Amino acid sequence: MNDLTWRRANGGLIAPAATTLSARVEAMSPLLPPRTVIGRRTAAWIWGLDVLPPGAGQADWKIELLVPPGSEIDHPGCESFEATLPPEHVTVESGVRVTTPERTALDCARWLPRREAVAALDQFLRDGVDLTSLAELAAPAGYRRSKRLRAALDAADRGAESPGESWTRVIVIDAGFPRPRTQVPVMGPHGAWVYVDLGYEDLHVGLEYDGERHHSGTAARDHDQRRRRWLRDEMGWDVIPVSRDFLGRPAPYLEALLTAMLARGWSPPDETMDTIATRLFRLRHPVGRQVR
Incomplete structure (x- = not known):
């Protein structure tokens, strides 16, 4: 028995010593009941997309299983969710029964927190999933299109090149x-x-997310600065760089964005300005924090 083999013992499953999520899924798959399917974030991982929560490690991530109603797999390395899956929502990838890319995208959109849901959809769209087909798949009875799902679908955009860009766009829209x-x-x-x-x-105002992976190091930072200086001096663009702290403290960046847009002639309706002002105030003064 090799390190990647799951074993049955005392009615349960003994986890392998695998260090990757893909290896654990592959090892577990042959032991799953026939109607049990890999789903949600784990399914996205099988399809080559990382939609795990920020900072989560794939080696420790629980395998998400979609099981028939009334069923459950009780094991610390897994998490079960009841779901009735039409046959066309299930396929086999690398020997693993998994939800199709379209079904996986919709499940992520339905159950993930909003920013992560939109970022997951962006990745699926960029990987070739069609947004129209997602809307059609969500329509039939039994897979009702909720407000949460509709809002995520409406905000999705295949142009995002990283989750950070997706999160930034959602925060800007929601503000x-x-x-x-x-x-x-x-x-x-x-x-x-x-x-x-x-x-x-029309305003020549933009934002760019500087992720740690591609924008760290002196050479990368110097390149970004030269590029944005050229955009400003030669093309008249005001580009606001945002980093990971934007996700936790967006108010200063959003205020800079508002200032830049107004300076370039943006003239929104009073209702829009009131909405932005209210949301900026709430971001500056979260509930539970005393305002002096």
């Missing part, structure tokens, strides 16, 4: 700003296009 365009093309200095992560073309 009351117009929906920014993703990957705004700007003609570069040598005839090649330069793309602003999120932006308002």
Whole structure:
């Protein structure tokens, strides 16, 4: 018996010594009851997409199982969710029974927190899933399209190139700003296009998410600064860089965005301004924190 083999003991399953989520799923799959399917975030991982919560480690992530109503698999390495799955929502990938990409995308959109739900949808769309087909799949009875799902579908955008960009876009939209365009093309200095992560073309105002993976280190930071300086001086763009702390403290960045947009001539209706002002106040003064 190798390290990746799950064993039955005392009516349960003994986990293997696998260190990756994919290996644990592959080892467990042959032992699952016939109508049990890998789903949700775990299914997304099988499809090559990382929609685990920020900071979560895949080696410790519980395998999410979709089981028939009234069933349950009680094991600390797994988490069971009751679901009635039409046959067309299930397929086999790498020898594992798993929800189809479309069904997986919808399940993520339904059950994940809003920012993560939209980021997951963005990844699925970028990977080739069609947004129209998702809406059609959500319509039939038994898989009712909820407000939560509809809001996630409406906010999805295949142009996002990272979860950080998706989270940033959702925060901007939820703060009351117009929906920014993703990957705004700007003609570069040598005839090649330069793309602003999120932006308002008519105002030449944008935001860019500087993730740790691609924007850390002196060389990367110097490149970003030169690029944004060129966008400002030569093309008239005001690009606001945001980093991971934007997710926890968005108010200063959103205030900078509002200032830049107003300075460039944005003239929103009073109702929009009231909405933004109210939401910025709430972000500055969360419930439970005394305002002096």
